[in-house]
Amino acid sequence: MLHTEVVGAIRAMLLEGEIPPGARIPERELCDKLQISRTPLREALKVLAVDGLVQLLPNRGARAAKLTDKDLRDLFEVCQGLEALAGELACERIGDAQVATIEAAHIEMAQHHREGDLAGYYRCNRLIHEAIVAAADNPVLSGLYESVTARIRRARYVTPMTPERWALAMQEHDAILNMLKRRDGFGLAHILHTHLRHKREEVIRAGFAEDGRMSEIDR
Amino acid sequence: MLHTEVVGAIRAMLLEGEIPPGARIPERELCDKLQISRTPLREALKVLAVDGLVQLLPNRGARAAKLTDKDLRDLFEVCQGLEALAGELACERIGDAQVATIEAAHIEMAQHHREGDLAGYYRCNRLIHEAIVAAADNPVLSGLYESVTARIRRARYVTPMTPERWALAMQEHDAILNMLKRRDGFGLAHILHTHLRHKREEVIRAGFAEDGRMSEIDR
DNA sequence: TTTGGAAATTTTGAATGCAAAATTGCGATT
């Protein structure tokens, strides 16, 4: 299944920043690197254009999409909506075992917080958010969530936090776990919504956007 | 821009049911019909597979995706989430003129309801929902909404309603307009959420799913 | 030196070609 692998390979390059945002993507060059012909490569580029990772310019090739401040805002907003929905549905469907798994990740995350280990914190954090989405048992939701979060992952999990913000985020996560245990879908949706809004404000304040002044060659 | 047009043409065929759900899509045949070669056709099929309209089977071609009851549930749930989010954002951003446009559509819709004109009702209904999403001023949200609603459009806007359900839907729309006028994002999100849940229950009760018993040749 | 513009080169978009996989058709065997 060559085509699928190519999509994955290019997606990884884009998400890792191996192909920097805004950079042109010369077909020939990528073909050489991936050892494939242009046909599957071009199919992959069109697929990636659908979920916004690549921008296709007619007769002028493809380039890695840039995240503007507006893009970040829009993506985080949608993420808010999707996670809130996921929380609500998860409360209807999650089993005790799944809650226990999340609680374990939560406890480990709190430990990382106390130790000031941001990378460890983010790792557990991500596990928790993804577990809630998985618990919603809705493949359409999972797919959209994956697509949206992939685009903001670096912003979300790289931006440093002030101690105050970090403490607040931990408090919010305490509330998230609580709502989940109580199966309070409404409350969980609300707190997730707020949690993500805070994260968004933080990321945008940090100025993560990739739409700096373009150099001439970027045009 | 051949590729884009091909995607549109095939999407239309799938949504209109011109290619029935579950049917195989022989490349050669479609190429002849659209007067194109296999390359852009195959690109289009892969693009359509991304948003779930087409199912790609390795070495065995493409087929029009079927909507199972589970798919309908999942899609409606996501739609609930997206519309609720749209409502909330719309209240922060919508202008008086846009509200006035929606109110006009609402009034016309109420008239259609009184006259028992279901088609006219649905037409206005759709305008209102789409206007709310547009007012959220979030292209990512609009894109996902379009993709999700396209797949359930026939179910949503074809299913007949009992007089009671129809009256309830109208009541809900009165509330929607009210919340919008008052810019009550929270309330609007809630009522939209409920409104869509009712619609979903209705559609699933009506048994719109396309996953009936497969005949042998469908395999 | 800088600018204008045409020719050469590169790159893109789509058609065609080719090998591998899957499907079909047909006949032999039970």
Place this chain on the structure above:
DNA sequence: AATCGCAATTTTGCATTCAAAATTTCCAAA
């Protein structure tokens, strides 16, 4: 008559080719 197996045909996946568009190069003129 039904079933199995194998060859013929079709269909798919990818590579290659070809024409059109865009980009670059290069040289002449201001």
